[in-house]
Amino acid sequence: MMACMLFVRMGFAASATDAIDRYNRERVRDRRGLTVVSQKKWVHYYAALRAQSPGPGLSIAEPSFTVQKLTLHNTLTGVKPPKLRLRVFLLHPNGSPKMLLHQEMGFDEFELDHEIRGCIMFEFYRARVNGCMRAKHFKVWFNTYFLTPGTQFFLSSSSVAKLESCEVVTALVDSADKATGRVVFARSDMDWTARDKKYRRLPAAFELEMIVAGSNQV
Structure with missing residues (x-):
């Protein structure tokens, strides 16, 4: 890296x-x-x-959002969905230990009301034996500076092309996007998915949908 x-x-x-x-x-x-x-x-x-970058040594203003809901789409059909433990972390830029912001148990939908800003990580574990044991399912990491509700996540091919052509990336959303507050993470945006080759619990079309509101919308 x-x-x-x-x-x-x-x-x-x-x-x-x-x-x-x-x-x-x-x-x-x-x-x-x-x-x-x-x-x-x-x-x-x-x-x-x-x-x-606005200049050497100048910090980037990372916007804040409020996560309202997380939904898993295109999961396996014909089988009982696994019970999942969600953990939301804040990652500090100075290298100090990550901070746990929220955790809960659920299946395909998770209702939240938490403000996020900066580097955020969602970890999903499959619960076993009444939730006492767990196995890695998938995780997603992102920074709110590159978050654009109403579109695919920043690593989609169109967004990468914009970044590499040096177009300005803004975390502000237009009026149409504000109405939905929808951000979609594809399977290719996730870590731990390579572990799924044997059991194929995460189909190629698997997605994580996040509904957010801007800090001035809550």
Whole structure:
């Protein structure tokens, strides 16, 4: 991940995608390279911030949103859905331990009312033995600076193209998007999904839908 960021910083790659492709092609012998979704996301974030930074040493204003609901879509049919434990974390930029903001048990829908800002992570575990044991299901990491309700998440192909063409990314939403507050994370935006090859609990079309309200809408 750091090598890919260095490629971007030194101008050895024109974009985050080019940096990851070059690293995977030239620096890795097993041809696997940088494959962890959240690590690739960091590289894209870094490239976007370098393109949009207001100046050296100046901080980026991260907007706040209120998460109202999380819904799992396109889950397996014909089987009983697993009982899941959701945990919502705030990740601190200074490297200090992540902070637990919320946790609850549920199945396909989770009602929340929590304000989020900055780096946020959702972890989903499958509960076993009356919830006493658990197994990793999937997790999603994002930063609210790149959150645009009403669209697919930032790592979709169209959004990556916007980032890499240095268009301004804003977390403000227009009037149509404010009406829905809908953000969709595809399976390709999630970590831990590679563990699912054997049992295929997460179909290719699996999605996590998040409904949010802006801080001035609550």
